[in-house]
Amino acid sequence: xxxxxxGSKASPETASALRHMIYDQLNEHRxxxxxxxxxxxxxxxxxxxxxxxxxxxxxxCEKSDGVRALLLIINYMDKNRAYLYDRKNxxxxxxxxxxxxxxVLIDGExxxxxxxxxxxxxxxxxxxxxxxxxxxxxxxxxGYAQMFLEAMYxxxxxxxxxxxxxxxxxxxxxxxxxxPPICFYVKQMLKGYGFWEIYKKIPExxxxxxxxxxxxxxxxxxxxxxxxxxxxxxxxxxxxxxKMVRHSKDSNIYDxxxxxxxxxxxxxxxxxxxxxxxxxxxxxxxxxxxxxDGYYWDFDELVLRKGGWKxxxxxxxxxxxNNIKVVxxxxxxxxxxxxxxxxxxxxxxxxxxxxxxxxxxxxxxx
Numbered sequence: 001x002x003x004x005x006x007g008s009k010a011s012p013e014t015a016s017a018l019r020h021m022i023y024d025q026l027n028e029h030r031x032x033x034x035x036x037x038x039x040x041x042x043x044x045x046x047x048x049x050x051x052x053x054x055x056x057x058x059x060x061c062e063k064s065d066g067v068r069a070l071l072l073i074i075n076y077m078d079k080n081r082a083y084l085y086d087r088k089n090x091x092x093x094x095x096x097x098x099x100x101x102x103x104v105l106i107d108g109e110x111x112x113x114x115x116x117x118x119x120x121x122x123x124x125x126x127x128x129x130x131x132x133x134x135x136x137x138x139x140x141x142x143g144y145a146q147m148f149l150e151a152m153y154x155x156x157x158x159x160x161x162x163x164x165x166x167x168x169x170x171x172x173x174x175x176x177x178x179x180p181p182i183c184f185y186v187k188q189m190l191k192g193y194g195f196w197e198i199y200k201k202i203p204e205x206x207x208x209x210x211x212x213x214x215x216x217x218x219x220x221x222x223x224x225x226x227x228x229x230x231x232x233x234x235x236x237x238x239x240x241x242x243k244m245v246r247h248s249k250d251s252n253i254y255d256x257x258x259x260x261x262x263x264x265x266x267x268x269x270x271x272x273x274x275x276x277x278x279x280x281x282x283x284x285x286x287x288x289x290x291x292x293d294g295y296y297w298d299f300d301e302l303v304l305r306k307g308g309w310k311x312x313x314x315x316x317x318x319x320x321x322n323n324i325k326v327v328x329x330x331x332x333x334x335x336x337x338x339x340x341x342x343x344x345x346x347x348x349x350x351x352x353x354x355x356x357x358x359x360x361x362x363x364x365x366x
Contacts, residue, residue: 001067001112002316003084006175006182007092010083014076015091018083021074025103026132028223037087038126039070039107040222042213042229044238044329047336050346052228054353057217058192059138062201063231064121065208066111067317071120073104084110084120088319094182096173099155102130104148108187113206118182122149123189123213126221134221141221145186152184189215193350195232199340210237235337239287239312240330242268243321246282253299254281256288256309259323268327270299271309285315290334 010018023034043049052058070085080098083091107124126134128144152171170185190197192214202209211233219228233239242256243265252273260266271288273281288309296308322330336342 001110001118003067003069003086003090003092003110006110006118007084007094010091010093015089018072018074018076018085018091019089021076021103022072022105022127023223025105025127025130026134026223035089036224037089038085038105038224039068039087040124040224040229041226042231043226043326044333045214045230045232045338045343046329046333047338048332049230050338052216052230053192053214053346054349056228057354057357058214058230059142059189059217060192060195060198060212060214061123061187061189062198062205062209063211063213063233064109064111065210066109066119066121069108069110069120070126071104071106071108071122073098073100075101075103086317088317095175097155099151100129103127104129106145106148111207113183116180117206118180119207120182120184122184122186123215124221126223134223136220138215138217138219142186142189149184149186191354193347193354196340196344196347232338232343233333234340235334236289238330238334239289240327241285241287241315241318241322242271242309244271244281244284244286256286258321258327261324265321266324268324269309271311272297272299273311275311281314285318285321287312287315290331292334 019038020034022038023029026038028034068087072083072085072091074081074083080101082094082096082098084094085091105125105127106122107126108120108122110118110120113119122145124138125141125144125148126132128148133141133144149171152173156171156173170183172181172183174181188198195212195214198212211231214230214232216228242258244254245257247253247255247270254271254273255267256269256271257265258268289312290307291310292307294308294310295304295306298305
């Protein structure tokens with residue numbers, strides 16, 4: 001889904017100014033960090049880090065197959081404005097009424113429901129009414145996200161934009177007279193051990209899904225970097241992002257590039273494009289699956305070997321590939337074969353440990 005369908009793209013100068021304004025309000029003044037996408041980055045759940053789910057409190061939600069975007073409401077050039085802000089550091093201004101006079105920054109993702117309904121699913125809040133919330137726990141941040149939704153509902157509840165059967169859990173906002181409305185809602189989250197309840201409802205979803213997200217309750221929001229947010233995907237959807245660079249002129253062989261030490265690009269592997277519709281991939285970010293059972297060319301030895309890379313889809317919403325650490329982490333996850341059945345074997349200790357922490361917490365308070 002293209003964010004340009006929902007708003008007009010801001011100039012590079014405006015985008016840079018907005019990003020720096022965000023970092024100022026988050027009290028992040030390191031120059032290197034201020035050029036990065038503000039959003040936090042999840043890490044892949046593996047048998048090596050699954051102990052986090054046993055020893056710490058998490059909330060779990062479904063992982064939508066959409067476009068990651070922060071929603072920024074800010075006073076810029078003497079006017080209150082709303083923007084969707086993506087991982088390419090692009091901002092798209094929305095033409096909507098805004099019931100706020102100070103900065104709000106929400107984290108979420110954009111996708112289509114039933115292939116027609118523009119939807120923005122909210123899962124975190126970084127700034128509310130001009131105050132940074134990133135040091136608060138997840139429950140409090142989600143509370144601010146819910147307050148944002150309620151404020152938007154009150155702004156639009158008398159409008160024709162809100163369906164009569166709306167239950168206040170969703171807000172439908174008309175962006176322009178020519179475009180369909182966008183639906184806002186806060187994602188359902190359960191305690192970490194409730195992952196099976198979330199998983200079994202995935203077939204009922206009206207949008208694409210590619211796994212589960214576990215967010216730590218007591219960790220501060222990690223601005224522009226990886227923290228302890230864990231993502232689980234079934235092996236069939238456990239992908240990694242490479243930049244495809246044509247190996248030589250007029251060749252269908254592409255070097256698969258990831259980010260190595262000190263932010264430098266490095267060649268991780270190669271990929272042969274055999275699809276006529278994949279003829280213009282040079283410089284594009286591709287989301288790849290590792291196919292352990294198929295046979296693929298080893299271009300160093302010029303032989304067919306079992307196992308290789310299959311292009312799942314191109315990522316026009318991203319302009320940089322995964323870090324080598326992320327790639328290795330995902331490969332480790334594939335090696336672990338952490339299926340939903342294997343994950344379910346951790347349900348009992350996750351629940352028992354969570355209950356024990358609750359009891360201990362009550363004793364401490366008492």
